[in-house]
Amino acid sequence: MTDQQIKELLQAADPARGQVDDQLDAQAYDDLRKIVGTTRRRGKRATYGRLAMTGLAGALVVVVLVAQPWAGSSEEGGPGTAHAGTPPLLKYTPQDKRPAKEQLLDFAARVRALPAEVPSGPVLRLTTKGWYLVSGDMTESYIEPQAATAYVVDRQIRSLQDGQLGDPIGVYWPNELSADPAVLKNQLAYAHPGNSPDSFLAALGDLQAEANPGPKLRAALMTLLADQPGITADGTVVDRFGRRGVAFSLVSDGGGLPSKKTVIFDVKTGVVLGREEMLTEDAGKLNVPIPSVISYTSYLSRDYLPALPK
Template sequence: MRAVDEVRQLLGGLDPAQNAGPAEDGRREQDLARILASDRGGGAARGAVPRRRSVLAAAGVLVVAAVSGGVATEMSRRPRPAYAVTPAILSFGSPASAEPAGIRLRSLAAVAAAQTMPPRPAGTVEHLESVNWFLNFSTSGGRTVSAVVPQQWQSWRTDDDAGRMIKRDLSPVFRSDADRRQWQKWGGRVTSSEEVHDYPAGGFFSRFRGAVPADAAVLRGWLEAGTSANQAPVQYLEDIAQLAGMRLLNPAQRAATLRLLADLPGMTVTGTVTDRAGRIGEAFSITTDAHGLPAKHTVIVDPRSGALLGYEEMLTTTAGSLNVTTPAVISYRSYLTAEYAAVPR
């Protein structure tokens, strides 16, 4: 129960199935106020995050994988069905308007462009914070054990791409005590951990360096730099979700991301939603099997600021060899803080 309590302490009301008390409501209001008062961010952590899914093979040996931008689509041995615990599926209401996704996203882009960027205090840098969840699993001898591993990410980036990244993994939460023991037997971590990385100038993150374009067409080319041609439309959605976690965007840049999303084939209106941090947003999705398994990729946008509030990936009809029951959320990112702040000493 210690792991469960730790998760609850950090994530608070992120599970929409939980009731929120007055203290949680106050925290949510503060988070939303910070997002509306500046820009927004949160998301990816490591300095080299893969942009393509990988295929895992297990032949009686331990394989540990985190489904954070990578879904395991094939294993050589089918695991025994011991279904993993996954987050509650968000409940989507009626769309805010009858407009198609492209038109509505352009309207939200206009909202974003009309925002005012707060003055930058002297001595501050881009500071982003998010809470995230990814499906983690280990497989060996035909058995798969999965764990819920909530994470808190914070980053500070300077203008010359130096910076600091702090990633805190909370204690994994398991479906059963037996799964916990097996995970530990295979060498998996069962306690919380924290990693702090300091980067020199030019070393903070290999992608998204320099000024983020404020034009949708230029932004698209900027995201394509160094990648293969003819990438699937969903890849741009994922790139923007990652960008939201690594860079503090001004109103014009934020508007450009929404206009790029508006132009993606297959983008649909999902509806209004209360996100995992208790904020009201409008959701837009692409459903595709471009990465191997049929999945619904959803972004949540704040209609009052055009800020990106969150991103989710949900398997829709089949989970392949992953031991989850579909439909199943296999990852989410909840962007909490985006502001200028001093680097902590």
């Protein structure tokens, strides 16, 4: 998206236009441009575009200026000022006082010992639900969380679009992924080059959107997460769909502003239940409160079918 397109979208969606000066605040525009201009995934395709963004073209409104069901008003703003609506924060309960790395490695060992999971059919069905304040190369805000369904067969993924299967798209990783963390690290870099925490989290997220990692692969992912600099343990949490999990987070400014990126695992199986991203220090002039959730993706189900739906 070009700078001019961003400006036009913001001006067109401003509910306060005509009440206050129409000149777009320079700092707000600059903050938005930084986030919009940052690639959220470092691979060749956008996961949200393949899965979570399916069939959402009619649901877009520009963030920052539009109040949502979660919206609040700014105490410092004048006429026409409104906070963009963001989801409520999850409540995390710290229980284990050990360092996050030690907790993750212990968790990985328990998950690695779980019995192998045998697919019950050739077609993997994945369902997700998510909300995205920033998604892909556009700034977008949705009134309701968006649901998506995709099917994976023969290393191709097909999204369900208006009740019809979309065109097949090749998965990110053409070969079987290794449960050896050292080998897996290099394999993940195939689609997400670089050695940064953001690259790893992007790869982890994309893997959830096209595969059903077994216990040994889940354990390897936990081991790699444990090695990320700055990893912290948030404790136990009940996710947005009532599932009990345990959460670990990293803080980075890879999105243009400092944000906390959280991965939630099922407490027993180590399956990734979801990912969240939250602004924790500075929203710039984006007119959202601190802290604010700016995206979440919940992985609701992974099951197998005998054939693709017709």
